[in-house]
Amino acid sequence: MNDNLKILILEDNQYDADLIQRELKKSGFRFTSEIVQTRESYESALDSFKPDIILSDYSLPSFDGVAAFRIKQKISPDIPFIIVSGTIGEENVVELLKQGATDYVFKDLGRLALAIRRALEEVAQQRERKRAEEALQNSREDIYRLLNSIAEGAYGMDTNGNCTFVNRAFLEILGYQNEHEVLGKHTHDLIQHSYYDGSPYPASECRMYRAxxxxxxxxxxxxxxxxxxxxxxxxxxRSHPIVKDGAVIGSIATFIDITERKLAEQELIRSKEKAEESDRLKSAFLANMSHEIRTPMNGILGFANLLKEPNLTGKQQQQYIKIIEKSGVRMLNIINNIVDISKIEAGLTEVNLKESNINEQIEYIYTFFKPEVEQKGMQLFFKKSLASKEAVIKTDREKLYAILTNLVKNAIKYTNEGSIEFGYHLKADSKPAELAFFVKDTGIGIPKDRQQAIFDRFIQADISDKMAYQGAGLGLSITKAYVEMLGGKIWVESEKENLPANRQVKAGGATFYFTIPYNIESEEKIVVENVFSVDEAENHVNSESSGLKVLIAEDDMPSEMLITIMLKMFTKEVLKVVNGVEAVEACRNNPDINLILMDIQMPEMNGYEATRQIRQFNKDVVIIAQTAFALEGDKEKAIEAGCNDYISKPILKDGLLALIQKYFNKEIIN
Structure with missing residues (x-):
C-alpha cells in the first residue's frame, strides 16, 4: 500500500510542501508527487496526473481547500482528500468532513502518515465493496435474466410468506401487470387462498408452507x-426452502400452468371410459346378436329340414313355409338395422326432402299394424290434428316412415295388454313451427336411469335383463339419428321406477315424443305413378314379356336358382354366367339378349366393370344391378356404370316383376 503512490500536493508554500514530502519519506512511503498552487494547475493535474491521494492546504491565494475538495468531488470522487493546514478553524474542519473529506492533519505532521494509511485502507475497502456490490448486482441481473427467460413462473417468499421477487412468467401466467402488484404481499393469500371449488384453503394446511x-x-x-x-x-x-446456517430464511417456488395437460388427461379418461363402454356394449351386442341371428336361422334351417319329411300334409307344409318366411323377415330386419346404423356411423346417410302427406303416413301405419296389435288382444288408436291440405309438408318421407314404424313396433313389442296410441299435433307457437309426434303405450315402461341410454347403440331398456326382448338394440339409435337429421329432437317419458334388486317389472307405460320442422314450402308437386298390384304386374309381364331372353350374371348358386325360377314363366331363354368376364362374352355372342340381371360382387370382374364394357358395344340392352350390399349410393354407382336400374337382395318376386314391367310393358317379343 506504501509503494509507488501518486500524491498530489496542493500547497502555495514550497517550504511546507517539502516538509510534507520529507515526512512521507521518513514514514516509509515510496511515491511520486506533484505540487500545484492554482485552480487551473490543480484541475489539470487531476486529469493528467491521476493521483491516488490529495494533500491540500486550506488557505490558498486564489481559492481554498473547500473549493478544491468540491472540484475533486466532481472529477474523481473516490480519491482520498486530506486537509494539511495550521490555519483552518475547527468549524471549517467539521464542514469539510461533513462534505466527505477523508481526514485533516495540522501542520505538525505527526499523524500525517497514519492519516494517509487509514485513508488508503478506507478507499481500498470502498473499492472492494463497490466491486463486490457490482459483482452482486451483475449476478442478480444474470439471475433475473435467467428467471425471466424460462417459461415457468417463479417467485420467492420470506419466512412470513411475503413475496420477495417474481419473474416475468409469473406475471403473465397469473395476469398481473407488474411486480409491484405482488411484491411484499402474502403469496398464499394472493394466489393459493382457496381450493378449486372456491372453499377456503388455510395456509396452515398448505403443503408448500409445511414443506x-x-x-x-x-x-x-x-x-x-x-x-x-x-x-x-x-x-x-416445486418449492425449494432456502437454508442459511441451518435455519430456513425463505423459499423459492417455480410453477407451470397445466390446464392443457389436465384437459388432455380428462379427455383421455373420457376416451378410455368410452372405449370400455363401447367394448362392453359391443360384447353385449355380439352376445345379443348371436341370439338374434341364431333364433331366426333356427326357424329357417329347422323347418326347411322338416319340409323334407315325406308324410307331411299340405297344411303342415304351408305352416312350415310361413314360419320360414317369418324367420327370414326377422333376419332381414336385423341385417337392415345393422346396415342402417353402419351408414349413419359412416356419414353416408342423406336427407331427401320431398312433399309428404303425414296424414296418409299415419293412416298407412295404422292400417299396417292394426292386425298385429289386435292379434295380441290390444287396441290401436291414431290421432291427426291437421286437415289433409295442411298435412302436406316437405320432409324425408322414408325417414319419417322409419321413425314412426320403429316406435310403433317397439310399443307393440313391449306391450302385452291395454292399448297403443300414436299421432301428432302442430306446435304453432314454436319458432319456427314444428310438428310434435307421439307414440304412447301401456307396456312395461322404462326406468328413469335408462331413459337416455336406450337411444345409444346396442342398448335395450335393460340389455342384460332376463326379460330382454327380441331385437338388436339398434332401432332407437337409428330413430334418434333420423329425427336429428330431419332437424328435430326425441325423448321419452315413463312412470316406471328404477329397477329394484329383485328386478320385478311393473307396467307403467311409456310415451315417446319427437319433433320435426313444419316445413310447408315446396318447389315440386307430388307425382303419383300408375302402380300395378303384384298380381296385375305378374299378369302384365306374363302377357307382354313372355318372349324375353335373359342373362343372369350371378356367382351364388342359390341366388341364381331363385331368379331362374322367378323368370321361368315369362322368358323364352335364360343364359347363366358366374363372373363379369363371362357376362361380357355372353352378351357379345348373343346380341338379342333383352335383359341382364348383373350381380355387382363377382370374381375376376365385378358387375360395374362388366356393365361398362358391355355398354361399349350394346347401348340398348336393359341391365339391372343386383347386390347384397344395399348401401346408400350403390344405386347411383350402378347407374353411373351404365345400369338401367337396381334391386337389392333379398330379391322378392313382386319387386322383380315390377322392375321387368317398368322396362318391357309395351314390348311383345315372339
Whole structure:
C-alpha cells in the first residue's frame, strides 16, 4: 500500500510542501508527487496526473481547500482528500468532513502518515465493496435474466410468506401487470387462498408452507393458483426452502400452468371410459346378436329340414313355409338395422326432402299394424290434428316412415295388454313451427336411469335383463339419428321406477315424443305413378314379356336358382354366367339378349366393370344391378356404370316383376 503512490500536493508554500514530502519519506512511503498552487494547475493535474491521494492546504491565494475538495468531488470522487493546514478553524474542519473529506492533519505532521494509511485502507475497502456490490448486482441481473427467460413462473417468499421477487412468467401466467402488484404481499393469500371449488384453503394446511418449514423439497400437481381476474388454474409447482446456517430464511417456488395437460388427461379418461363402454356394449351386442341371428336361422334351417319329411300334409307344409318366411323377415330386419346404423356411423346417410302427406303416413301405419296389435288382444288408436291440405309438408318421407314404424313396433313389442296410441299435433307457437309426434303405450315402461341410454347403440331398456326382448338394440339409435337429421329432437317419458334388486317389472307405460320442422314450402308437386298390384304386374309381364331372353350374371348358386325360377314363366331363354368376364362374352355372342340381371360382387370382374364394357358395344340392352350390399349410393354407382336400374337382395318376386314391367310393358317379343 506504501509503494509507488501518486500524491498530489496542493500547497502555495514550497517550504511546507517539502516538509510534507520529507515526512512521507521518513514514514516509509515510496511515491511520486506533484505540487500545484492554482485552480487551473490543480484541475489539470487531476486529469493528467491521476493521483491516488490529495494533500491540500486550506488557505490558498486564489481559492481554498473547500473549493478544491468540491472540484475533486466532481472529477474523481473516490480519491482520498486530506486537509494539511495550521490555519483552518475547527468549524471549517467539521464542514469539510461533513462534505466527505477523508481526514485533516495540522501542520505538525505527526499523524500525517497514519492519516494517509487509514485513508488508503478506507478507499481500498470502498473499492472492494463497490466491486463486490457490482459483482452482486451483475449476478442478480444474470439471475433475473435467467428467471425471466424460462417459461415457468417463479417467485420467492420470506419466512412470513411475503413475496420477495417474481419473474416475468409469473406475471403473465397469473395476469398481473407488474411486480409491484405482488411484491411484499402474502403469496398464499394472493394466489393459493382457496381450493378449486372456491372453499377456503388455510395456509396452515398448505403443503408448500409445511414443506419449507420442514426443510423439504416438494413437487405438487393437484392444486390450483388463482389469477388476478379470479380464475383458478391447475398448476404443477416445486418449492425449494432456502437454508442459511441451518435455519430456513425463505423459499423459492417455480410453477407451470397445466390446464392443457389436465384437459388432455380428462379427455383421455373420457376416451378410455368410452372405449370400455363401447367394448362392453359391443360384447353385449355380439352376445345379443348371436341370439338374434341364431333364433331366426333356427326357424329357417329347422323347418326347411322338416319340409323334407315325406308324410307331411299340405297344411303342415304351408305352416312350415310361413314360419320360414317369418324367420327370414326377422333376419332381414336385423341385417337392415345393422346396415342402417353402419351408414349413419359412416356419414353416408342423406336427407331427401320431398312433399309428404303425414296424414296418409299415419293412416298407412295404422292400417299396417292394426292386425298385429289386435292379434295380441290390444287396441290401436291414431290421432291427426291437421286437415289433409295442411298435412302436406316437405320432409324425408322414408325417414319419417322409419321413425314412426320403429316406435310403433317397439310399443307393440313391449306391450302385452291395454292399448297403443300414436299421432301428432302442430306446435304453432314454436319458432319456427314444428310438428310434435307421439307414440304412447301401456307396456312395461322404462326406468328413469335408462331413459337416455336406450337411444345409444346396442342398448335395450335393460340389455342384460332376463326379460330382454327380441331385437338388436339398434332401432332407437337409428330413430334418434333420423329425427336429428330431419332437424328435430326425441325423448321419452315413463312412470316406471328404477329397477329394484329383485328386478320385478311393473307396467307403467311409456310415451315417446319427437319433433320435426313444419316445413310447408315446396318447389315440386307430388307425382303419383300408375302402380300395378303384384298380381296385375305378374299378369302384365306374363302377357307382354313372355318372349324375353335373359342373362343372369350371378356367382351364388342359390341366388341364381331363385331368379331362374322367378323368370321361368315369362322368358323364352335364360343364359347363366358366374363372373363379369363371362357376362361380357355372353352378351357379345348373343346380341338379342333383352335383359341382364348383373350381380355387382363377382370374381375376376365385378358387375360395374362388366356393365361398362358391355355398354361399349350394346347401348340398348336393359341391365339391372343386383347386390347384397344395399348401401346408400350403390344405386347411383350402378347407374353411373351404365345400369338401367337396381334391386337389392333379398330379391322378392313382386319387386322383380315390377322392375321387368317398368322396362318391357309395351314390348311383345315372339
Amino acid at each position: 419449507y418449514q420442514d426443510k423439504q423439497l416438494i413437487n405438487v400437481s393437484d392444486e390450483v393458483f388463482w389469477r388476478k381476474d379470479g380464475v383458478a388454474i391447475p398448476v404443477e409447482y
